[in-house]
Amino acid sequence: xxxxxxxxxxxxxxxxxxxxxxxxxxxxxxxxxxxxxxxxxxxxxxxxxxxxxxxxxxxxxxxxxxxxxxxxxxxxxxxxxxxxxxxxxxxxxxxxxxxxxxxxxxxxxxxxxxxxxxxxxxxxxxxxxxxxxxxxxxxxxxxxxx
Amino acid sequence: xxxxxxxxxxxxxxxxxxxxxxxxxxxxxxxxxxxxxxxxxxxxxxxxxxxxxxxxxxxxxxxxxxxxxxxxxxxxxxxxxxxxxxxxxxxxxxxxxxxxxxxxxxxxxxxxxxxxxxxxxxxxxxxxxxxxxxxxxxxxxxxxxx
DNA sequence: TATTGTTATACTCTATAACTATA
DNA sequence: TATAGTTATAGAGTATAACAATA
Numbered sequence: 001x002x003x004x005x006x007x008x009x010x011x012x013x014x015x016x017x018x019x020x021x022x023x024x025x026x027x028x029x030x031x032x033x034x035x036x037x038x039x040x041x042x043x044x045x046x047x048x049x050x051x052x053x054x055x056x057x058x059x060x061x062x063x064x065x066x067x068x069x070x071x072x073x074x075x076x077x078x079x080x081x082x083x084x085x086x087x088x089x090x091x092x093x094x095x096x097x098x099x100x101x102x103x104x105x106x107x108x109x110x111x112x113x114x115x116x117x118x119x120x121x122x123x124x125x126x127x128x129x130x131x132x133x134x135x136x137x138x139x140x141x142x143x144x145x146x
Numbered sequence: 147x148x149x150x151x152x153x154x155x156x157x158x159x160x161x162x163x164x165x166x167x168x169x170x171x172x173x174x175x176x177x178x179x180x181x182x183x184x185x186x187x188x189x190x191x192x193x194x195x196x197x198x199x200x201x202x203x204x205x206x207x208x209x210x211x212x213x214x215x216x217x218x219x220x221x222x223x224x225x226x227x228x229x230x231x232x233x234x235x236x237x238x239x240x241x242x243x244x245x246x247x248x249x250x251x252x253x254x255x256x257x258x259x260x261x262x263x264x265x266x267x268x269x270x271x272x273x274x275x276x277x278x279x280x281x282x283x284x285x286x287x288x289x290x291x292x
Numbered sequence: 293t294a295t296t297g298t299t300a301t302a303c304t305c306t307a308t309a310a311c312t313a314t315a
Numbered sequence: 316t317a318t319a320g321t322t323a324t325a326g327a328g329t330a331t332a333a334c335a336a337t338a
Contacts, residue, residue, distance in 0.1 A: 005254065007190040008290045011273070012168040012260040014280040016183065017207075017289050019165020022158040037162065038305080044153045054319060061163075063307055068321060090314045090319040108151065114158045121286030126279055127157070133268060133276050134160040140267030143163050144154045184328080199297060209330055214298060236296040236337045 022118055029110040033103060034077055038062070040111070042070055043096070043104040046080065050095040059145070079103050168264055175256040179249060180223055184208070186257070188216055189242070189250040192226065196241040205291070225249050 007013050026037050041060045045051060057067040074080040079100035085091035119127040138144045153159050172183050187206045191197060203213040220226040225246035231237035265273040284290045
């Protein structure tokens, strides 16, 4: 059986479709927490310590105005605090609150549930290989800093 | 080294991010043709023969109104024709024109270029395994009909 | 009454550009 | 002048719902 000459047989197409689906399902799981997928990468980064807003923007891969929006929403949930940097008063240092830390823990748990559903059709060894390959590509293309 | 407890180490997150990137790059490549990614799955389906609009909608996974929009744009490019079904005059049978066939050929070629760039960081065997795994998941979840 | 396709409308996500306050 | 953050606005992309023609 030769490789099928079809769009559905390209990595890019499958990645796009599956990514969209993974995101949608994740959004459904997050909804009860009052969160959407875009909040999660920010919570993740902040769990490593405070960040300035432009730093978050660059790390997450969105523009400054989007970060303002995301942080407004996280602040509304008492998940983060904006603290004016005393050394450079233009800056806000964003830090996680205890509520934020708990939310982050939950987003991680939901992400793992999401993976279980997504990977239920393939065996664990293949799933592990997939995770490794995706991680490799993401690192190589600078998508994640690792 | 234990599995890292981080969002960046989940399949769902990586799939979402990489899918978004793959789509964006593909969109850049398609732009000179006057096409966007959403047109491609429709061209692909039509290359197998005429379809009614609701059939396309279901197969591609979008709503009827979106299909109308996509077909309007493809018709504008002379890539498709709407032919009233004589057996059931509510229906339009959508068929590819010679121009559409040529465009479809080009979208496929660009998709392969896109894959090459995306997969340049990993070796061919790993890339083949990735394609197979993604295809398996997509088929199992009913994302593609195969 | 139900179905095919169409239109009008609204919502989400993101980007760009103009603005402020600091540096 | 340049930078951090904010606001206003606009552009994709999609969905929902009301509608016309046909079954």
